[in-house]
Amino acid sequence: MISIDGSIGEGGGQILRTAISLSAARGVEVEVYDIRARRPKPGLRPQHFWAIKAISELCDAEVYGLKQGSTRVRFTPKAVREKELTLDLGTAGSITLLLQALIQAISISEKIVHLNIQGGTDVKWSPTMDYFRQVVIPFYGLLGIGVDLEIRRRGFYPNGGGRVACVIRPPTRIMSIDLKHKEHGQTRISSLCSGLPFSVAERQAKSASNLIWGDGVKVLGLDSRVEEAQSPGTAICIYSLKDSDTYIGADGFGERGKAAELVGRETASRFLREYDSKASLDRHLADMVVPLLSLASGPSTFTTSSITQHLKTNLEIAEQVVGARSQIHKVSDSLFEVAINP
Numbered sequence: 344m345i346s347i348d349g350s351i352g353e354g355g356g357q358i359l360r361t362a363i364s365l366s367a368a369r370g371v372e373v374e375v376y377d378i379r380a381r382r383p384k385p386g387l388r389p390q391h392f393w394a395i396k397a398i399s400e401l402c403d404a405e406v407y408g409l410k411q412g413s414t415r416v417r418f419t420p421k422a423v424r425e426k427e428l429t430l431d432l433g434t435a436g437s438i439t440l441l442l443q444a445l446i447q448a449i450s451i452s453e454k455i456v457h458l459n460i461q462g463g464t465d466v467k468w469s470p471t472m473d474y475f476r477q478v479v480i481p482f483y484g485l486l487g488i489g490v491d492l493e494i495r496r497r498g499f500y501p502n503g504g505g506r507v508a509c510v511i512r513p514p515t516r517i518m519s520i521d522l523k524h525k526e527h528g529q530t531r532i533s534s535l536c537s538g539l540p541f542s543v544a545e546r547q548a549k550s551a552s553n554l555i556w557g558d559g560v561k562v563l564g565l566d567s568r569v570e571e572a573q574s575p576g577t578a579i580c581i582y583s584l585k586d587s588d589t590y591i592g593a594d595g596f597g598e599r600g601k602a603a604e605l606v607g608r609e610t611a612s613r614f615l616r617e618y619d620s621k622a623s624l625d626r627h628l629a630d631m632v633v634p635l636l637s638l639a640s641g642p643s644t645f646t647t648s649s650i651t652q653h654l655k656t657n658l659e660i661a662e663q664v665v666g667a668r669s670q671i672h673k674v675s676d677s678l679f680e681v682a683i684n685p
Contacts, residue, residue: 349378352656356391364447365664367402367420374417386412390436398448423452432462435503437469447634456511464498464505465578471594473533473580478592487514499576519641522623528585531564538575543603550607581614591617591625620648620677633657637667642684
């Protein structure tokens with residue numbers, strides 16, 4: 344059994360999700376202790392409980408310590424099975440973080456999984472659904488992982504209530520990558536609001552577009568819309584993709600009392616930092632892909648704009664659970680090369 348300190352690095356729920364999903368993928372038993380030990384509310388929170396429960400159902404795992412507030416979990420998986428799961432995360436639990444963990448868990452199983460999930464589609468501290476759909480899923484495709492996603496209703500904090508249907512089709516093997524920036528793709532903006540006038544989404548997108556054009560970057564696609572949700576909210580995603588080359592994005596959320604124009608400008612500023620770095624993957628996608636590349640058919644290399652604590656933590660957990668080795672090379676103050684050898 345592999346024992347993992349849940350308080351290392353950033354010390355959050357990502358340690359747990361990465362360790363459990365890699366455990367299911369490789370069929371190895373893991374124990375995670377001191378879970379979120381340095382957080383104000385240590386132990387499993389509802390979103391972590393549901394991630395482990397969902398993964399355990401896919402691989403008939405025996406789980407010790409699966410209860411809210413638990414600071415120690417032992418996970419003993421069996422083989423992943425084809426299955427259809429219906430999950431309700433309650434209020435605004437993040438659907439995108441759950442999908443990320445589930446896809447990692449079944450990534451080398453060759454088992455097709457159908458999911459119907461209710462929860463938060465666009466909430467703080469997690470990727471927006473449009474970022475997941477427009478940036479993350481295309482990258483999964485590069486690795487050979489097929490993901491069909493249908494957003495049936497948006498879910499914002501605090502009510503959640505978003506509904507998503509998803510079909511995951513793992514490949515026979517995960518492809519390795521060699522991404523060292525060559526050329527940017529077209530820049531696009533996706534802006535939406537729910538329970539608010541259409542003009543809010545328009546203003547959010549327009550302010551982002553103006554800042555990006557002012558930096559000399561062309562915006563070739565701009566989509567503003569109103570979508571159904573149980574509670575009001577806004578989200579914006581700005582992205583630039585070029586197949587087998589670059590996968591760059593940034594996203595943001597509206598908040599009560601915060602002008603739509605400010606949300607747009609802040610998101611555009613984050614996007615431009617990634618775009619101007621000449622990286623192949625933005626800093627958030629970089630940490631997301633580590634577990635999958637640790638299971639790939641061969642060594643992988645990519646560049647990113649920053650070595651975040653989440654990236655370091657995922658590299659460490661991947662080494663502990665599946666033995667993947669990694670190296671980081673600083674190219675410049677805003678560009679780093681990451682190599683992963685499964």
